[in-house]
Structure formats: C-alpha cells, structure tokens
Amino acid sequence: MIDHLEFIRAQQSLGMPNIETSSKCSLQCPQCTRAKLQAPKDSNKYKEIKLRINTGFDLPLKDAEKLLRFFDSGVMLCGQLSDAIFWPDLFPFLEFSKTYPNKNIRIMTAASQKNIEWYKTAFELSHKNVTWAFGIDGLKDTSMIYRIGQNSELLFDAMLLGRTLGVKIEWHYIVFDYNLHQIEEAKVFANQHGIILNLVKSNRGSDSIKIPEEWKPKRNKEIIYDIV
Amino acid sequence: MTNYIRPECMPYYYDESGKQQYNARLSQGIAYTSDGYLLPCCWCDATSTKKDFVELGFYDEGLKLSNNKSVEDILYTNVWKKFINIIMHDSVNAPRCCREKCGIIDD
Numbered sequence: 001m002i003d004h005l006e007f008i009r010a011q012q013s014l015g016m017p018n019i020e021t022s023s024k025c026s027l028q029c030p031q032c033t034r035a036k037l038q039a040p041k042d043s044n045k046y047k048e049i050k051l052r053i054n055t056g057f058d059l060p061l062k063d064a065e066k067l068l069r070f071f072d073s074g075v076m077l078c079g080q081l082s083d084a085i086f087w088p089d090l091f092p093f094l095e096f097s098k099t100y101p102n103k104n105i106r107i108m109t110a111a112s113q114k115n116i117e118w119y120k121t122a123f124e125l126s127h128k129n130v131t132w133a134f135g136i137d138g139l140k141d142t143s144m145i146y147r148i149g150q151n152s153e154l155l156f157d158a159m160l161l162g163r164t165l166g167v168k169i170e171w172h173y174i175v176f177d178y179n180l181h182q183i184e185e186a187k188v189f190a191n192q193h194g195i196i197l198n199l200v201k202s203n204r205g206s207d208s209i210k211i212p213e214e215w216k217p218k219r220n221k222e223i224i225y226d227i228v
Numbered sequence: 229m230t231n232y233i234r235p236e237c238m239p240y241y242y243d244e245s246g247k248q249q250y251n252a253r254l255s256q257g258i259a260y261t262s263d264g265y266l267l268p269c270c271w272c273d274a275t276s277t278k279k280d281f282v283e284l285g286f287y288d289e290g291l292k293l294s295n296n297k298s299v300e301d302i303l304y305t306n307v308w309k310k311f312i313n314i315i316m317h318d319s320v321n322a323p324r325c326c327r328e329k330c331g332i333i334d335d
Contacts, residue, residue, distance in 0.1 A: 015257040019260040071257070080273050
C-alpha cells in the first residue's frame with residue numbers, strides 16, 4: 001500500500017511521462033520496432049507490428065492536457081513507434097502548454113518530413129521550458145546510415161534556427177562505429193552554437209551497424225549529458 | 229532467476245534481504261501508449277511484453293486515459309496497486325520486461 005502511494009507521489013513530483021503521440025514515423029531505423037514491417041507479411045512479427053500501428057491513433061489533445069496537468073515536471077513526447085512531428089495537435093498543444101510555463105516539455109524527434117517554415121512556427125510556439133531534442137547520429141553525411149530516410153541537413157538547419165530563436169536545443173548522438181570519428185567535430189559545432197550535445201550509449205547495434213566496445217552500455221541505454 | 233527488482237520507475241526498492249534502498253534518481257516515467265493506455269514505463273510498451281500487461285489488466289477499456297477524468301483515477305486503481313506490489317515483493321511473477329530491464333540477479 002505504502003509502495004503504491006510512494007510510486008504515485010514520486011511519479012507525479014519527479015517523473016516525466018514518455019508519451020506516444022501517434023503511431024506514425026517516416027524513418028526506417030533498423031533497430032526500431034517498426035523494422036518488423038520488413039518481415040514477411042505472413043509472419044507473426046509483421047502481423048503484430050502491423051496491428052499495433054493500425055490500432056494506434058493520434059493523441060487526443062484532451063489526454064495530452066490530462067498528462068501535462070498531472071506531472072509536475074512536465075512531459076516528454078518520445079515515441080516507441082512515432083515521431084512527435086507527425087502529431088496533428090502538436091501546435092495546439094504547445095499553445096496550451098503556455099498555461100503551464102514552468103513545466104518542461106521535451107520533444108524528441110529524428111524524422112524530417114517537415115520544412116524549415118514548420119520548425120519556425122513550432123519554435124515560436126515553444127515557451128522557455130520547451131526543449132527540442134534532435135536524434136542525429138553523426139554529422140550531415142553519416143546520420144542517415146542508422147536513421148534511414150532522415151534529411152540530416154534539414155535537421156541541422158532546424159537546430160540552428162532554434163538557437164537563433166532562443167529555443168533550448170539538444171542533440172542526441174548515438175555513437176556507432178561509423179560516427180565515432182565525428183564526435184570531436186560535433187562537440188565543436190555544438191559549442192559554437194549553444195547546442196547541448198548528449199552522447200548516447202545504446203543497444204541499437206546490429207551485424208551491419210556496429211557499436212564500439214567502449215560505447216556499449218553496461219545494461220540499458222546510458223546518456224552522457226552535455227558533453228561539451 | 230531474478231532475485232529482486234530495482235525498478236527504475238520507483239524512488240526505492242527492497243534488496244534481497246528486504247532492506248529498503250534508494251535509487252539515485254527516478255529514471256523511468258510512466259508511458260502513454262499509441263492506443264491510449266498508461267503503462268509503468270516505455271520499456272513495458274513492447275509487443276513482446278504486451279501479454280503480461282493485458283493479463284494484469286492495464287489494457288482494460290476502463291483504464292484508457294480517454295475514459296478517465298485524470299491520470300490519478302487510473303494510478304489509484306487496484307491494477308496499478310497490484311503491479312507495484314509484484315515488482316517490489318514478488319519479482320518471480322513480475323512482467324518479463326521488468327525482470328529483464330530492472331531485475332537483479334546476484335551470483
């Protein structure tokens with residue numbers, strides 16, 4: 001009984017919920033659960049992920065409001081299946097979130113199907129405690145090796161635009177073999193532009209995309225925050 | 229076999245001797261799924277572990293967020309109470325993802 005109440009108290013005061021805003025994403029990252037869509041169509045893997053995507057829906061704005069009201073620290077829009085840029089109510093939500101300007105909104109994004117004007121509008125709607133965290137694993141020429149389908153150049157432009165408009169911008173960089181040599185350049189870039197660079201030790205390696213031994217997490221994902 | 233669970237969604241846990249120990253931080257927040265339900269954390273929101281949470285009642289229609297006035301209404305239900313009791317005191321019967329992600333196996 002006490003444990004249950006302590007759980008609720010801790011989650012309300014310290015927790016930040018991980019919110020799936022839809023089941024839509026345009027990327028084809030090999031270790032994403034969506035990659036099962038590449039399995040044979042008569043396999044269980046394919047059927048399960050297809051069902052999961054089909055039963056998903058856009059987060060109703062009313063539910064988003066309930067979540068933001070409950071969690072004192074704010075909310076994190078971070079999908080297992082989706083990217084927040086595809087949520088049709090993102091702009092109305094950002095507008096609503098201004099009624100809670102002290103709550104943090106963390107928007108984790110890696111997809112790139114919008115244009116720079118869209119980001120301008122999104123950033124202008126973002127209050128001082130909104131953070132945009134971009135998943136770019138390497139520099140412009142390498143990130144799409146894991147983030148298949150990503151227009152990394154647009155996302156770099158978006159990060160820079162965000163900084164110009166005074167928005168908090170984070171760069172989440174999963175370290176793979178192919179981008180290990182670019183970390184120093186990434187630090188310089190982040191430092192120059194006031195971007196918070198977070199290096200990620202992840203389990204997302206595969207036979208074709210390897211993770212350097214020293215960048216493998218002990219167990220679950222590890223993030224080295226603000227490396228610059 | 230998992231000796232005990234050190235849940236990253238809880239501020240503390242009980243070690244093998246039953247002594248309460250504190251987590252350095254609450255690293256896992258509750259998850260809201262693409263079909264409108266709340267789960268203890270995003271690691272629980274996987275196809276491979278869904279069956280466990282269906283059996284525990286997390287996917288009962290009445291626990292859908294849109295069917296409730298607030299997040300509290302869901303978290304105070306017996307489904308969540310029972311889940312917390314399992315991960316804190318009955319690790320053998322905890323969902324697979326809780327054992328895999330937060331389970332401690334002492335040699």
